[in-house]
Amino acid sequence: MDDDVTRKNASPGKEMPEHFLGRVLKPGEMLEHARYSSVRVVAERLRPFVKRYWAVEWDLPDGESYQTATLSEPTIHLSFEFGSSRRAHVDGPGAWVTGPVTKRRFDVGIFGRGAVFGVNFQPGATLAFSEEEPASIRDSTVPAELWFPRLDDDLGLSEMFAQSQRAGTPDFSELAASVESWLLSWRPQMTPSFERLKRVLYVLADPEVVSLKILAERTDIGERTLQRMFSSFCGVGVKKVLARARVIDAVGAIDRGWDGTLADLGAHFGWFDQSHFSTDFVRVTGFSPAEYAQRKSARVTRI
Numbered sequence: 001m002d003d004d005v006t007r008k009n010a011s012p013g014k015e016m017p018e019h020f021l022g023r024v025l026k027p028g029e030m031l032e033h034a035r036y037s038s039v040r041v042v043a044e045r046l047r048p049f050v051k052r053y054w055a056v057e058w059d060l061p062d063g064e065s066y067q068t069a070t071l072s073e074p075t076i077h078l079s080f081e082f083g084s085s086r087r088a089h090v091d092g093p094g095a096w097v098t099g100p101v102t103k104r105r106f107d108v109g110i111f112g113r114g115a116v117f118g119v120n121f122q123p124g125a126t127l128a129f130s131e132e133e134p135a136s137i138r139d140s141t142v143p144a145e146l147w148f149p150r151l152d153d154d155l156g157l158s159e160m161f162a163q164s165q166r167a168g169t170p171d172f173s174e175l176a177a178s179v180e181s182w183l184l185s186w187r188p189q190m191t192p193s194f195e196r197l198k199r200v201l202y203v204l205a206d207p208e209v210v211s212l213k214i215l216a217e218r219t220d221i222g223e224r225t226l227q228r229m230f231s232s233f234c235g236v237g238v239k240k241v242l243a244r245a246r247v248i249d250a251v252g253a254i255d256r257g258w259d260g261t262l263a264d265l266g267a268h269f270g271w272f273d274q275s276h277f278s279t280d281f282v283r284v285t286g287f288s289p290a291e292y293a294q295r296k297s298a299r300v301t302r303i
Helices: 027-031 151-155 157-166 172-184 192-204 213-221 223-233 238-255 262-268 272-286 289-295
Strands: 034-038 050-059 065-070 077-087 094-098 108-120 141-143
Touching: 027 034, 050 172, 077 151, 077 157, 077 172, 108 172, 151 172, 192 213, 192 223, 192 238, 213 223, 213 238, 223 238, 238 262, 238 272, 238 289, 262 272, 262 289, 272 289
Parallel strands: none
Antiparallel strands: 034 050, 050 108, 065 108, 077 094, 077 108, 094 141
16 A cells, blocks of 8 residues: 555654554654664666665664564565564574565564664565465565575575674665665566556555445455455455555554544544454554553654
């Protein structure tokens, strides 16, 4: 879903990357423990396929740790990780592919000193670079070589990670340039079916699209066709994508300083029952709407 879609009742967070709002839980708190940068503007040729490049770096005192928690659309990330981090099933440095997260939020524990450079692909875009099916890594992380067998040889990853053990994190601007050149070497193509998916995603990004029925009406595409489309390209059912998108909208509204009641917030994004809204919110974020509203700290000025 595109980040430039206007959200109602929203004012930009102070010095906060716009895409953090709704996607990084307690974004201000996260930025007190780590530094975020976008590293490089995506080349125009790749923009239909790559949403952004991103980097996070941290250097925490001995004995201190922090757990980052993010929500995301049904996208896939290619990440190059250095130093100390811990998450479910996968720890430590290396190159990884993380599939679409559908069950809850995505948690990563950071400690000591470390850094991550990542490529956030557009929904459904990895099929232009890999024959692997997105559904095969839903809610999981795998070594990048399983999806991109050429990656190690093309970028010299073994040498890069070995050198990082001796000399520290590499220059991310150089790494980003190398990764971008590697992606361009695939000569990704816009297919008619992928263009159709992107048109649907543009419609789905509207917060007023709160059900599969509405999405089908606005796109003039049958519900079953939409279900097959999302399962094939994104590895996630369209109903889950819709539900998660609206939770992200609700979290983002709180981060921006929602000034109405939480019942109004739920109704605004399509929940007609407060208990149903709270249940969905807790299932995705781990917090009730009230808990998150009390704990969020988006209004910091540090980036």
